[in-house]
Amino acid sequence: MSDAVAMAVERAGVAPPGKALLSIRDLCVSFRDDSGWTQVLNNVSLAVNPGETVGIVGESGCGKSLTALSILGLLQKRDVLRTGEINFEGRDLAKLSEAEMRRVRGRHIGMIFQEPMSALDPVFTVGDQITETVRTHFNVSRREANERAVAALAAVRIASPQNVVSMYPMSLSGGMRQRVMIAMALVCEPRLLIADEPTTALDVTIQAQIMDLLLDLGQRTGTAILFITHNLGLVAESCTRMLTMYAGQVVEDGPVDKILMQPKHPYTAGLLGSVPQPRQRKSLLPSIPGRVPSPHEMPSGCRFAPRCTYVQPPCLAPQALLSADAERQVRCRRYDELTLPGAIS
Amino acid sequence: MTDLSGAVDILVVDDLDVTFKGRRRNQKVRAVEGVGFTVREGETFGVIGESGSGKSTLGRCIVCLVPPSGGRVLHFGKDPFALSASELRRHRRGFQIIFQDPNAALDPRMTILESVREPLDVAGIGTAQERRVKALEMLDRVALAPELALRYPHEISGGQKQRANIARALVLEPSLIVCDEVVAALDVSIQADMLNLFAKLQREFSLTYVFISHDLRVVAHVSDRVAVMYCGKLMELAPAEDLMAAPLHPYSQALLSAEPEPQPAHLRNKKRIILKGEIPSPLNPPSGCRFHTRCPIAVAECATREPEWREVLPGRWAACHFAGAPVPAVSDATVEVLRP
Numbered sequence: 001m002s003d004a005v006a007m008a009v010e011r012a013g014v015a016p017p018g019k020a021l022l023s024i025r026d027l028c029v030s031f032r033d034d035s036g037w038t039q040v041l042n043n044v045s046l047a048v049n050p051g052e053t054v055g056i057v058g059e060s061g062c063g064k065s066l067t068a069l070s071i072l073g074l075l076q077k078r079d080v081l082r083t084g085e086i087n088f089e090g091r092d093l094a095k096l097s098e099a100e101m102r103r104v105r106g107r108h109i110g111m112i113f114q115e116p117m118s119a120l121d122p123v124f125t126v127g128d129q130i131t132e133t134v135r136t137h138f139n140v141s142r143r144e145a146n147e148r149a150v151a152a153l154a155a156v157r158i159a160s161p162q163n164v165v166s167m168y169p170m171s172l173s174g175g176m177r178q179r180v181m182i183a184m185a186l187v188c189e190p191r192l193l194i195a196d197e198p199t200t201a202l203d204v205t206i207q208a209q210i211m212d213l214l215l216d217l218g219q220r221t222g223t224a225i226l227f228i229t230h231n232l233g234l235v236a237e238s239c240t241r242m243l244t245m246y247a248g249q250v251v252e253d254g255p256v257d258k259i260l261m262q263p264k265h266p267y268t269a270g271l272l273g274s275v276p277q278p279r280q281r282k283s284l285l286p287s288i289p290g291r292v293p294s295p296h297e298m299p300s301g302c303r304f305a306p307r308c309t310y311v312q313p314p315c316l317a318p319q320a321l322l323s324a325d326a327e328r329q330v331r332c333r334r335y336d337e338l339t340l341p342g343a344i345s
Numbered sequence: 346m347t348d349l350s351g352a353v354d355i356l357v358v359d360d361l362d363v364t365f366k367g368r369r370r371n372q373k374v375r376a377v378e379g380v381g382f383t384v385r386e387g388e389t390f391g392v393i394g395e396s397g398s399g400k401s402t403l404g405r406c407i408v409c410l411v412p413p414s415g416g417r418v419l420h421f422g423k424d425p426f427a428l429s430a431s432e433l434r435r436h437r438r439g440f441q442i443i444f445q446d447p448n449a450a451l452d453p454r455m456t457i458l459e460s461v462r463e464p465l466d467v468a469g470i471g472t473a474q475e476r477r478v479k480a481l482e483m484l485d486r487v488a489l490a491p492e493l494a495l496r497y498p499h500e501i502s503g504g505q506k507q508r509a510n511i512a513r514a515l516v517l518e519p520s521l522i523v524c525d526e527v528v529a530a531l532d533v534s535i536q537a538d539m540l541n542l543f544a545k546l547q548r549e550f551s552l553t554y555v556f557i558s559h560d561l562r563v564v565a566h567v568s569d570r571v572a573v574m575y576c577g578k579l580m581e582l583a584p585a586e587d588l589m590a591a592p593l594h595p596y597s598q599a600l601l602s603a604e605p606e607p608q609p610a611h612l613r614n615k616k617r618i619i620l621k622g623e624i625p626s627p628l629n630p631p632s633g634c635r636f637h638t639r640c641p642i643a644v645a646e647c648a649t650r651e652p653e654w655r656e657v658l659p660g661r662w663a664a665c666h667f668a669g670a671p672v673p674a675v676s677d678a679t680v681e682v683l684r685p
Contacts, residue, residue, distance in 0.1 A: 059532040173623050174396075203395035203559065205620045205639075208603035212619055230533065233605025237613070257609035274537035275607055276566035278589040282544070285566070287537035291502060343608045 020047040020087070021224050022071070022192055027084035029070055031295075037081065038295045041066055042248045044084070045321070048192065053218060053225040055235035055256065057271065058245035061292045064228045067245070068194050071226075072111060073101040089191065107137040110185030110223075114197035116177035120169040126153070127165030130184050137188050152183040156213055175206035179213070186217060193218065196228045211238060232271060236260055236343075244268045247293055247303040250321060254328035260343040264330040266308050269340035286341075302332070310338055353422040355521055355553050356384040356407065362415035363402050367628055374627050376402040378577045379654070381416070386520075389547065389554040391568030391585060393561055393600070397627050398574040400557045404523040407555060408442045409433060420521075438468060441514040445526035447506035450513070451498040457484070458494040461512045468517060483512040486549070487542060504535040508542070515546065521553040528563060540567060561604050565589050573597045576625055576635040579654065582662040593657055593668040596636045634665070642667060 029041040041063050048054045056064045069075050071086055073093060086093040093104065105111070113119050121129060130149035134140060140148070146165070153161035156179040169177055178198060185193055195214065199207040215238055218225050227239055235242050235256060242259055244252040244267060252265040263269040273286040290307040293299060299306055301316035308315070314333060321331045332338075363377040377399040384390045394400040405411040407418060409425050417424055425436050444450055451460050462480035470476065484494055487508040498506055507527065514522055524543070528536040540563065546552060558564045564571055565585045573581040573588070573596065581594040592598045599618045606613050620639045625631050631638045637647035646666065656662050657669040 059534065175623060203624065204561070204603045205395060205599060206624070208617060208619050211605075212617075231605060232533075232607035236607045236609070237605045257611075260607060260609045271533060272607060274533045276537075276540065276562045278562070278565055281566055281585060281589075284541055284544070285537035287541060288534040291504070291535065343612070 019049065021050045021052075021089065022046075022048040022226070023085075023087045024067075024071070025085040025087070027067070027070055027086065028082070029066060029075065030081040032079040032081075035296070039298075040248050040295045041070065043321075044245075044248075044250055046243055046250065046253065048224050048226055050191070051218075051222045051224055052241065053215070053227055053239045055239035055242040056226065056228045056245055057230065057232055057235055057242060057268075059230060059271075059292055061247075061294070062245040063248040064245055065196050066248075068111070068196050068226070068228055071194065072105055072109060073098070074105075103137070106133055106185075106190075107188045108190050108192070110188070110190035110193045112178070112181045112185050112193065112195045112198045114200050116174065116181045116201075117169060119181060120177060122169055125166050125168055126172070126180050130165070130180075130187055133184055134187055148187055149183075152187040153180070155186070155217065156180075156183045158183075174202055175210065178202060178210055182210070182214060182217070186221065186223065189221060190223060192224045192226065194226045194228070197230070198227075199234070200229070200231075207234075214238075232260075232275060244271070247298060248295065249303060249331060250329075251304065251331040252329070253321075254324075254330075258328065262342045263340050264324055264328065264335040264338070265304075265332050266310050266338070266340060267304050269342070270307075272343055273341060304332075310334055354383045354419075355386045355421060356390075356555070357417070357419040357422070358382050358384075358403075358407065359419065360416035361403070361406065361413050361418065363399070363406050363411055364414040372628065375577050375630065376627055377406065379416070380574075380577075380579050381654075382572055382579070382582060384521075384553060384555065386553055387547075387551055388570065389556055389568045391564035391571035392555065392557045392574060393559065393564045393571060394574035395559055395624055397576065397624055399577040399627065400559075400574050401525055403574070404442060404525045404555060404557045407521075408440045408523050409437060410442070435468075438464075438517040439520045440523075441517065441519040441521070442523040442525060443507075443510050443514050443527050445529050447503055447510050447530070448498065450510050451506060453498050456495050456497055457489070457501070457509045460498075460509060461516055464513060464517050470517075480512070480516060483516045484509070486515065486546065487512045504531055504539065507531065507539060511542070511546070515550065518550070519552070521555065523555045523557065525557045526559065529558065529560065536563070543567060561600055573600065576630050577627055578635055578664065579662070580636065580664055581668075584660060587661060593661060593663040594636075594665045595640050595642050595667075599639075599641070 024044060024046050027041055027044040028039060030037045030039045044067055058064050070082055082094060127146060127149050130152060131145035134145040134148050149165055150161045153164055158164050158179055199210050202210060211234065229235060239256050242256045243250050244265060246267045252259060252268045259268060263272060270288040276285060288307050302319040305311045305315045319331045319333055321329050324330050324335055359381050361377055361380045365374040365376055367374050380403060392400045392403060402411060406413055412426060420440060425433060428436055458480055461483055462476050465476040465479060481494060489505060489508045493501055493505060528539050531539060547554065556564060556567050568585045571583060571585045571588050572579055573594065575596050580596045588597060592601055599620050602618045618641060622639050625638060633648045633650055634652050637643040652664045652666045654662060654664045
C-alpha cells in the first residue's frame with residue numbers, strides 16, 4: 001500500500017473512537033488455498049453508533065457477509081488471516097480468545113442469518129434453543145429461562161408463545177422461523193444485532209412484517225443494527241447510514257438519504273440504476289457491464305475500473321477512501337467532478 | 346377468443362382448475378382454481394404472487410407439464426391436452442418454459458453447446474451440422490461468448506447459465522415462453538441485463554411471454570398486463586401501469602405498499618399496509634374471499650360470500666366486493682407510518 005493510500009485510510013477513520021458502539025479499522029481478511037494467500041477483505045473500516053441502524057449493500061461476492069462473520073469471529077482459524085481492529089464497547093474483539101468471544105456472541109452481539117432453517121436445530125424445540133442461549137449467558141433457573149423464552153416469543157409478536165416454545169422448527173413457516181431467530185438473537189438484550197439478509201428468503205408481505213418488527217424492537221430496546229442486504233429499498237427504509245461494498249472494499253459510506261439523492265461512487269449509482277422503476281416501464285435498464293472480479297483476479301488499480309463508465313487512465317492506480325465531506329466517504333478520485341444519477345434522476 | 350380481425354389468441358386460460366392429491370386420503374390441494382385470462386400475441390403477460398399462490402402451477406399447466414383438473418388451456422384456439430402423445434410432443438416446441446434455477450435445468454455432464462443443441466437433437470431437426478450451427482447462433486443471440494460454448498455449467502456464472510437456458514428454450518423457435526422466476530436468483534445488475542435481453546429477444550423473435558415472478562418491480566417493468574394471484578385464485582388483472590398507479594384489490598394494494606422503495610425518506614410513499622398473519626395453506630384455503638383472513642378492509646360478508654370476478658373498470662378486473670366502490674375505513678392498526 002502506498003503512503004498516500006495509508007494516509008487516506010487513516011483519515012477515513014470514521015466516528016471518533018469511544019463514541020461508536022462498534023468501530024472497525026482496516027479490517028483485512030485473507031484465505032489460503034493451493035495458490036497461496038488471497039485477500040478477500042481489504043482495509044474495511046466502519047462504525048456503528050449506539051442505537052443506530054447501518055446498512056451494508058453490494059452484490060454477491062463483495063464481502064458483506066464476510067465482514068459480518070469477521071466481526072463475530074466466526075471465520076475458521078486455519079488458513080485464514082485477519083488483521084485490523086474491531087473495537088466493540090471499548091474492547092478489540094480481534095484480540096479476544098475463542099472462550100472470551102463466545103461470551104460476546106449471543107450476549108452482546110446478536111445475529112440473524114438469511115436461512116432460519118439452517119440456523120435452527122431440527123431436533124430441539126424452539127423453547128430448548130432459546131433457553132439454551134439464555135442459560136449460556138445468564139445464571140438463571142430453567143424455569144426463569146423458559147419464562148424469558150416465552151416473553152421473547154411474545155415480543156416478536158408470535159400469537160401463542162406458550163404453544164410455540166414446545167414446537168419444532170420444521171412445523172413453523174418461514175416467517176415464523178425468522179421470528180424465532182429474532183427472538184433468540186434479542187433474548188439476551190444485545191447492544192448490537194447483525195442481521196445478514198434476514199428477509200431475503202421471505203415473501204414480500206412477510207418481509208414487511210419482519211422488517212417492521214426488527215426496527216420496532218431495535219428502537220424500543222436501543223439495539224444498534226448492522227443490516228446486510230442486497231436490497232437498496234430495504235436500506236432506504238430502515239437505515240440512517242449505509243456503506244456500499246465492492247470487491248472486498250468499502251467504496252462509499254454516508255447518510256442513506258444523501259447517498260440515494262446523489263451517490264458519489266459510480267458503483268452505488270449503478271446499483272440504484274439497475275432497480276426497475278415503475279415510471280420507466282419497458283425502457284432499457286441501465287446495467288453495470290461485467291461482473292464482480294474474483295479475489296484471484298483483482299484489478300490492481302480501482303477495483304471497479306473495468307466496469308466503470310467514467311474510467312480514466314489515473315483510475316488504474318489504487319484508489320483511497322476519500323472524505324467527501326464530514327459525513328461522507330468515497331473511494332473514487334473523480335467523485336467531485338462527476339454528477340451521478342441518484343434515485344430520482 | 347376471436348377478435349374482430351379473425352385472429353386467434355395465442356393463449357386462452359379458461360376457468361382453469363389444477364388439483365393435486367394431498368398426503369392424506371381424500372385430501373386435495375387446490376393449487377389453481379377458476380383462473381381465466383387471454384394472452385394476445387406479442388404481449389408480455391405478468392403473473393405476480395407469493396409462495397403458494399399457484400403461479401408456478403399455472404405456468405406449468407400453460408405449457409402442458411401439468412394437466413388441468415377442470416377448465417381449459419387453449420393454444421391458438423386448440424386444446425393441446427386433446428392431442429395424441431406424439432402430436433403433443435411436436436406441439437410443445439412452440440410453448441417453452443424457463444425456470445428459476447439455472448443449474449437445475451442444465452445437465453452438468455453436457456457442455457453448454459450440447460445442452461442448447463439437445464432440443465434440436467430430440468426433435469430431429471436438420472443434420473447434425475445444421476443443429477450445431479443453429480445452437481451456436483442462439484448462443485450468439487443471447488450474448489454468450491462463443492468460447493463458453495464448450496464449457497460445462499460449473500465453469501460459468503449464474504447469469505451465463507441463465508442465458509444458456511434462454512438459448513435452449515429459443516432454439517426450437519417457440520411462439521410463447523413461460524418465464525418462471527427467471528431473474529430471482531440473480532444480483533440486481535445481472536438482473537437488469539437479463540431483463541434487457543428478454544425485451545430484445547421479444548422484438549427479434551416476436552415472442553409472447555407469460556412472466557411469472559414474486560417481484561412486483563420486475564413484473565411491472567416487463568409486462569403489458571399483470572394478473573395478481575393469491576392462494577390459487579386471481580385477485581386482480583389490469584394493465585401494468587394502472588395496477589402500479591392505482592390497484593383496485595386490497596391485496597394488490599398491500600403488495601405494492603410492501604415493496605421497499607430505494608428513495609430518500611421525503612420522496613417515499615409514507616403509508617405502508619402491513620398484513621397480519623400468514624399466507625394460508627392451499628390445503629385448507631379460507632372460506633369466502635381467500636384474502637379475508639388478512640384483508641385490512643374485510644367485513645363479515647367476506648368470510649361467507651366469495652366475491653365475483655368482474656370487470657370493475659374497462660380492461661380492469663378484480664375479485665373484491667369493494668373494488669371500485671367506496672371502501673369501509675381501514676383500521677389504523679394495520680397501517681403504520683414508516684420509519685425512520
